Amino acid sequence: MTYDAHFRVWxxxxxxxxxxxxxxxxxxxxxxxxxxxxxxxTQANDLAVRWNCKAGKCGSCSAEINGRPRLxxxxxxxNFTEDETVTVTPMRTFPVMxxxxxxxxxxxxxxxxxxxxxPPEGVAPGEYRMAQVDVQRSQEFRKCIxxxxxxNVCHVIRDHEENKEAFAGPRFFIRAAELDMHPLDAxxxxxxxxxxxxxxxMCNITKCCTEVCPEHIKITDNAIIPMKERVVDRxxxxxxxxxxxxxxxx
Amino acid sequence: MTTTRSMxxxxxxxxxxxxxxxxxxxxxxxxxxxxTFILLAAWVIYATVRVFFQSAYFAPSEHYLSPFYxxxxxxxCQNGSAELGTWFGHFPIIIPYAIITLPFLLGFRLSCYYxxxxxxxxxxxxxxxxxxxxxxxxxxxxxxFPLIVQNAHRYFWMVAAxxxxxxxxxxxxxxxxxxxxxxxxxxxxxxxxNVAMLWLYTLGCHSCRHITAGRLNHxxxxxxxxxxxxxxxxxxxxxxxxxxxSLATLALTDGYIALVAAKIIVDPHVSF
Numbered sequence: 001m002t003y004d005a006h007f008r009v010w011x012x013x014x015x016x017x018x019x020x021x022x023x024x025x026x027x028x029x030x031x032x033x034x035x036x037x038x039x040x041x042t043q044a045n046d047l048a049v050r051w052n053c054k055a056g057k058c059g060s061c062s063a064e065i066n067g068r069p070r071l072x073x074x075x076x077x078x079n080f081t082e083d084e085t086v087t088v089t090p091m092r093t094f095p096v097m098x099x100x101x102x103x104x105x106x107x108x109x110x111x112x113x114x115x116x117x118x119p120p121e122g123v124a125p126g127e128y129r130m131a132q133v134d135v136q137r138s139q140e141f142r143k144c145i146x147x148x149x150x151x152n153v154c155h156v157i158r159d160h161e162e163n164k165e166a167f168a169g170p171r172f173f174i175r176a177a178e179l180d181m182h183p184l185d186a187x188x189x190x191x192x193x194x195x196x197x198x199x200x201x202m203c204n205i206t207k208c209c210t211e212v213c214p215e216h217i218k219i220t221d222n223a224i225i226p227m228k229e230r231v232v233d234r235x236x237x238x239x240x241x242x243x244x245x246x247x248x249x250x
Numbered sequence: 251m252t253t254t255r256s257m258x259x260x261x262x263x264x265x266x267x268x269x270x271x272x273x274x275x276x277x278x279x280x281x282x283x284x285x286t287f288i289l290l291a292a293w294v295i296y297a298t299v300r301v302f303f304q305s306a307y308f309a310p311s312e313h314y315l316s317p318f319y320x321x322x323x324x325x326x327c328q329n330g331s332a333e334l335g336t337w338f339g340h341f342p343i344i345i346p347y348a349i350i351t352l353p354f355l356l357g358f359r360l361s362c363y364y365x366x367x368x369x370x371x372x373x374x375x376x377x378x379x380x381x382x383x384x385x386x387x388x389x390x391x392x393x394x395f396p397l398i399v400q401n402a403h404r405y406f407w408m409v410a411a412x413x414x415x416x417x418x419x420x421x422x423x424x425x426x427x428x429x430x431x432x433x434x435x436x437x438x439x440x441x442x443x444n445v446a447m448l449w450l451y452t453l454g455c456h457s458c459r460h461i462t463a464g465r466l467n468h469x470x471x472x473x474x475x476x477x478x479x480x481x482x483x484x485x486x487x488x489x490x491x492x493x494x495x496s497l498a499t500l501a502l503t504d505g506y507i508a509l510v511a512a513k514i515i516v517d518p519h520v521s522f
Contacts, residue, residue: 014265067274067381087274092381095265102267131470155377159260160389183467201398202391204370205363208380221456221486225363229404229460236401 001028003082007035010089011047013098019087026077032088033061033072036100048099056214059147063100064089069149069212091152104148110168113197114175118187134183140222141178143215144171150209150219156202168198170209170219176200177223180230191230200227260383272383279379286372293497301346306508307331311428312517314437315420316504317444320413322347333423351413358406363456364493366400404457414445414452421445433521440506444499451492454485 005026008019024039033051040047052058054073061072066087080086094102119128150170151157157164168176176198180190194200205228209219217223233240261269273279300307300318307319308331315322315331322328323337324347337350346352359365370376377384392400421441427433452458463479466472485492509515 010267010269012268016268018268064274064381066276068277069381087276089269089274090267092261092266092269096267131468133469133476134467153380155384156389156391158381159377159384159386161259161263163389181467199391199393201393202389204366204376204391204397206367206370206377206380208377211380225456226460226464228401229457230465232401232404233465236398237404 002026005035005077005080005082006085007039008085008087009036009039009044009047009100011044011099012096014096017096017099019089030077031073032063032065032070032075032077032086035077035086036072036088048097048101050101057145059145059214062091062147062149062152064091064152069153071147071149071214074214091148093152093154093158094148104151106164107146107148107151107169107171110172110198111175113168114172114179115188115193117179117182117185119184120186123184128184130183137181137222138178140217141174143217144174145215146171147214149212149214153208153212154203155206155208156199156204163199163202166199167202170203170224172198173200173203173227174217174219174223177227180227189234191227191234194227195231195235200224200231203228259387273379273381275379275381279382283372283375283378286368289494290369290372293501296501300504300508301348301352302343303508304341304343304347306511307347307504309437309507309510309517312433312435312437312510312519313423313427314441314507314510314517315423316507317417317420317448317500318352318504319347320416320420321351323350330428333419351409351416354406354409355413358403358410359493361400361403361406362489362493363403364489403455404461407452407455407457410452410455411458414448417445417448427519427521430521433519435517435519437506437510437517437519440499440503444496444503447492447496447499450485451489451496453482454487454489454492456486456489458482459486 003026004023007022007024009022011017011020022039022043024035026035033054036047036049040049049061051061051073053060056071056074062069063072064070065072065075069091072088088100090096090100090102094104094106097103148171154169156167157169173194176190176194179185203224205220205224207220210221213219234244297318304326307316308314308322308328310328310330313330315333319331321334322331323334324339324341325336326340327336327347341347371378375384376386376389392398424438424441425432425434459479459482462482463469463472463475466475469476510517
């Protein structure tokens with residue numbers, strides 16, 4: 001079944017731009033990325049769009065479709081009625097480069113700041129031994145495809161550009177949680193790092209990151225809140241602070 | 251936490267795609283925060299009226315005590331309702347009879363990770379919905395007073411767990427109607443459901459999950475705590491549902507007991 005769909009696509013760059021109207025052919029079984037590619041091939045040859053796997057695993061084609069952060073390759077056209085206008089814009093939290101492509105280097109800067117995994121002294125690579133039950137929490141976070149939609153939707157930086165320096169964002173809270181919960185990570189105190197360097201206290205747990213995650217990672221319940229509780233252990237709970245001191249922990 | 255927005259920031263920041271609209275969402279994104287606002291406000295109004303009502307909270311022959319009045323520890327309490335004894339003299343109308351528990355229950359719900367999401371969205375619009383710009387000019391989250399107090403949630407949880415034991419005791423008393431060794435009625439069933447919901451909500455708390463075993467990195471060394479963590483995690487995954495269900499059963503239980511105590515309805519009851 002083929003029909004002509006009405007699309008509004010944001011076109012422009014950092015100096016300005018606007019939503020432009022297009023009518024594009026849609027065939028059965030197609031996704032939004034297919035339509036963007038057809039638009040690029042037939043009407044707007046210089047339309048910039050970032051994409052790679054078309055399978056929801058590379059995290060490249062993140063955009064906002066009808067105002068909601070989504071992967072274009074995983075958004076079926078059958079979600080929309082034939083007479084519905086589909087609006088596609090770049091992610092609105094990051095600087096735009098051209099059309100649907102944004103500069104996501106903010107995320108790489110934040111990633112670089114996280115101290116790497118450090119095994120206990122005397123344990124060399126190849127000697128790591130862990131029970132499955134001990135690593136399964138961290139494994140959930142390894143599903144992240146770095147589409148950065150959680151970063152894009154987080155109002156702490158989406159609505160407040162000035163917070164970008166102090167706030168790392170949900171994608172990097174799950175990285176901190178992954179390492180802090182890791183049975184063999186003996187490096188940095190990740191909870192202190194999450195508080196002081198990543199700004200986990202700024203998160204007010206409104207769960208938008210969890211809502212948009214295409215990998216269905218329970219970012220808030222399984223990473224951010226546990227990290228907040230670990231921060232409480234170290235900073236706000238006098239009983240656990242005392243217990244840690246008695247046991248000689250930092 | 252925030253101040254009112256006075257100039258374009260956020261999605262209007264230099265360098266971002268120039269889109270004037272606060273959101274391009276076309277769905278009814280406002281419906282969820284609106285429903286949350288109405289339901290939470292209605293519940294708070296009902297609960298406030300009831301805790302200051304100071305009558306129709308105890309049905310002596312059935313031995314039903316409203317959860318909003320448990321424990322009743324003042325000389326003003328109706329005969330038979332002061333299960334823990336009389337600790338204080340007469341209370342004026344501005345002091346709830348259950349003053350020793352209500353502030354902790356309020357603190358528990360206010361600092362609950364689920365309710366925080368609910369009221370930050372519905373009351374403070376921070377944000378009202380995902381990808382909908384919030385109307386505040388600055389934001390510091392939970393890093394400063396007063397919101398930094400949310401970090402005391404685990405202490406409120408501990409007191410709330412003790413109060414749930416008290417609610418369970420009230421339920422046991424409801425199986426012992428006046429003049430009989432054992433009995434039960436529709437009110438007993440209503441209280442039973444309420445206590446079940448309160449436990450499911452309280453034990454599903456994120457702080458409980460952390461204390462049970464969440465803070466550990468080696469589950470394999472603590473199999474009992476790990477098993478408990480898996481149970482708590484099951485409840486925690488349904489924390490929102492149990493949060494709303496327990497609010498509903500609290501109001502329902504109080505309302506039912508009020509109607510029985512005021513003799514507006516007769517409780518279907520069996521005694522032995």
